Amino acid sequence: MTNKKNQTSVYTGKIILKIAVTCSLSWEIGKLLGSAHPYLAPLSVILCMKSTLTQSLHFAMNRMVGTVIGVAFTAIVLIFFPKPNALILGLLIFAGLWIAKGLRRNQIVSEQLAITILLVLVFEPKSGNYIVDRLRDTSVGILLAVIIQLYVFPANYKKEIKKMIIPFTNQLSELFRRTAGWVHRGCHKDEGERLTQEIKHFLEMSQNTDKSLMEMNKNMKYYPFSAQKYRTITGYQKQLNSWRDAIMYLECTVKTVGKWSTTGLMSNMDRKNCSKQLKEIGEFFHHQAETLEAIRGEMAIEPFNMYVKPIFLHICLPEQINSPPFNIVFYQDTLDLVRSLNEINKL
Secondary structure, rough: OOOOHHHHOOOOOEEEEEEEEHHHHHHHHHHOOOOOOOOOHHHHHHHHHHOOOHHHHHHHHHHHHHHHHHHHHHHHHHHOOOOOOOHHHHHHHHHHHHHHOOOOOOOHHHHHHHHHHHHHHHHHHHHOOOHHHHHHHHHHHHHHHEEEEEEEOOOHHHHHHHHHHHHHHHHHHHHHHHHHHHHOOOOHHHHHHHHHHHHHHHHHHHHHHHHHHHHHHHHHOOOOOOOOHHHHHHHHHHHHHHHHHHHHHHHHHHHHHHHHHHHHOOOOHHHHHHHHHHHHHHHHHHHHEEEEEHHHHHHHOHHHHHHHOOOOOOOOOOOOOOOOOOOHHHHHHHHHHHHHHHHHHHH
């Protein structure tokens, strides 16, 4: 559910503003603390401030680990080789990267370690205080980046969820409506194959939506006073599981009803009732989307605000079992889905 704009834009306007302000602030703090290399603080800000808090924390922690290991390792070597050369640089980076590999650190740690070794070898012999400045200013930049991410223009996850959930439920509703139309028109094979492909694609989209919700949940645990938001996202993850069940139900239904139709045992009344049932399930999801879109304010995306009228069964247990029993399979699958959706709808 990502649009072209999100794919081509690295930062949002808020992130750009945060980076610019935090860079200026960290530079001044570095100077106030007596740094001769105050640019190191905004450098950390630029590197560590990512689109999400989890990404920022991940990079910040690994940058600090790589910096500390690189500084400690290079400081020891400079005691014995105060005038480094190209050979020493190569050997240091080689050894440092092997240390990172041995400690099973990720690529970010290895990169930061190698960069630290290079810069410490270049600047420490000239200034004599680069090591202290690098450790202090890197810490300043990292701390400011994380604090600003937490407290200044924090991510509006309620708004993001609403942008994901409403189109998702509308698309799910549309798939049910189109499947109902396909059944009503006679379950033509070519149209059924196209529907199957669309349903599979939509199932993949639901997995991406689930990943987005999981990422939001990871971010939420770092924000103060976020228990309610955490519960909201968890609630939508449960809703998403039921929606995914509905998608898989549609996939099975297209196969079942398609085969049922080819047997010649599917009566006009069967076709009418199947179509009516699928249409009503689609209306259920459409009403959920409408309910969310109509409610304003902070409570607009709470899962319990999605309550709509329950789904009614328009099919009944067949009196005669077909062979193969496609009518029984369709009835049981539909009964299970309707019960599941109505139960979650009450929560």
